[in-house]
Amino acid sequence: MSSHNDPLEPTPFDAVQPAPVPNSAHRNADVAVPRGTPVWVLPALGGLVLLAALVIFWLPNSLESVKSVPAPTTTETEGTAASEQPDTGAGKGSPAAADASPWSDAQAARLRKEAQEMLAQLLELQDTLQTRGVEQWAPDAFAGVATLAVDGDTLYKTRQYAQATANYQQALTALQALQDAMPEELNKRLETAGQAIEDGDKEAALAELTVAALIEPNSSDIVSLQQRAELLPQVLPLLEQAAAAETDGDLSQAQQLLQQATALDPLHQRARSELQRITQKARSQNFNKAMSEGYSALNEGRFDTAKKAFLTAAALQQGSTEAASALEQVATAQTAQRLSTLNQRGQKNEQQEQWQKAVDDYKQAQQLDRSIVFASEGLQRSRARAALDQELRNTIEAPQRLSDAAVATAVAKRLQQAKQIRPRGPVLTRQIDRLETLLQQANATVNITLRSDEETDVIVYKVARLGRFAQHDLSLRPGTYTASGTRNGYRDVRQSFIIAHDSPPTNVTIICTDPI
Secondary structure, X not given: OOOOOOOOOOOOOOOOOOOOOOOHHHHOOOOOOOXXXXXXXXXXXXXXXXXXXXXHHHHHHHHHHHHOOOOOOHHHHHHHHHXXXXXXXXXXXXXXXXXXXXXXXXXXXXXXXXXXXXXHHHHHHHHHHHHOOHHHHOHHHHHHHHHHHHHHHHHHHOOXXXXXXXXXXXXXHHHHHHHHOHHHHHHHHHHHHHHHHHOOOHHHHHHHHHHHHHHOOOOHHHHHHHHHHHOHHHXXXXXXXXXXXXXXXXXXXHHHHHHHHHHHOOOOHHHHHHHHHHHHHHHHHHHHHHHHHHHHHHHOOOHHHHHHHHHHHHHHOOOXXXXXXXXXXXXXXXHHHHHHHHHHHHHHHHHOOOHHHHHHHHHHHXXXXXXXXXXXXXXXXXXXXXXXXXXXXXXXHOHHHHHOHHHHHHHHHHHHHHHOOOOOOHHHHXXXXXXXXXXXXXXXXXXXXXXXXXXXXXEEOOOEXXXXXXXXXXXXXXXXXXXXXXXXXXXXXXXXXXXOOOOOOEEEEOOOOOEO
C-alpha cells in the first residue's frame, strides 16, 4: 500500500498494436477484407492507437507540471489541513483517497510539528512558573494563559495547526511576561513583608515571605526577613519597656533597652528611630560628665584618657567648641611631652655614638614640629657622623675590598677625616685603630710564582695579560685573584687563589692540558 506522501508516478503499459493497413494502391487489388469481419473494427483499432500515444507521450508531461505547481498560501494550507480526515481503510476509489496529495500532507505535517514545538516550550515554561508559585502570586493571569492553551488544543484536534500555533504562541508570550515580572513581584512581596515586620505583624510577614520563597528560593533577603520576623516576639517587648523607662525619666535604661532591640534586629526602623531620639535626649546630660573626666585626666598627664573623654563629649554634641578646644589642649600638651622625650633620647644616643638612632629621633621631632631648633641642629650633627660610622663599619666587616687600590685610597682619605673629629668617642677610636691596621695589611705586597708550559696564554684578571711563559713572578696585594689560560685545540682553564698579607710564598700553575 503506497503512502500519501509518495510522489505520483505514471503507470506504464504496452498498447496493442493494430495490424498494418495496406495503402490505397493495393487495397482493392492485393488485399481483401476477411469475410465476416465487422466494419467497426478498423475505427476501433485507430482509437486505441491514439489513446496509447496520449498515455505514452502526454500523460507524463502533465504529471510533471502538477509537481512544479507553487505551494499554496497559508489560508489554502489551513483549509486543506482542516479538510483532511484520518485513513479509514476504504478502497482506493474513496473520495478521501482521491482528494489527498503529498504536498498538502507535507504542509499539514510541518504545521503540526510547529504547533507541537510551540506547545513543548509552553509546557516547559508553565512547569517552571508553577514551581515558582505563579498560581499564588498571579492566579488570574495564569488562568488566562490556561484558557488560551485549551483553545489551542481544540484547534489542534480539528487539524487547524496554524491557528493552534498562534494560540500557543500567545500563551507562551503571556507566560514569558509573567516570568519577566518575577523580580518586581519578589520586591513587592519583600517590601510588604518588611512593612509587616515594622508593624509588628509576624504572621502577615511570614505569609508574604512564603510566597516570595516560591518565586526565588535562594534569596538571601528572604532569609534575613524571616529571621527578623521570628525575632519580633523578642523585639516588641523591649520597645514597650523602653517607652515605660522614658516615661519614668530613666533615659539610660531606655537607651540600653533600645540598644538591645537594635542588636537583635539592626534593620528595625522603629527601634533605630527610637534609639536615635533617646540618645539625642541623653547626650546633654552625658556631655558635662565626659568633659569633667577629660580635664581631670589632662591635669594628671593621662593624655590618652583625656583625649578619649573629650572625643566622647564631641560625639555627644557635634560641633561643640568647648570639646574642640579641650582636644587642642591635649594635643599641645602631648606634643610638648613627646618633643622633650625625643630631645633627651637623641642626645643620649649621640653620647653613646648611636648615630643612626639619633638621626631617627631628631627626624621624629621634626615631623612633629619643623620649627624646633634642637631637631634641625641634631639632624645636622647626627647625619654626618652616621654616614661616617656606616662607611667605617662596612670596610671593617669586608676588609677584602681593600685589595682594590682605588678602594684602599678612598678609605685612607676617609680615615684621615675621622682622625680630625673632636671629641672622639671610644667607638670611633676603635674604628680608626682597626682601619689603620687593615690598610697597612692591604698595602703590603706578597710575592707569588706563576708556572706554565710556554704554550698557554695566561691572564691574571685585574692585574695583567702575561702571555706564554714557563715561570713568571708577581708581587700582589692581599686579595682574591683569578688566572685563566687559553691554548688552541685545548680546553680553557681557570684558577682562583687567595693572597693574604701573611701568606707564605705561593706557586700557581696554569697549563691547558685537556685537548678538544
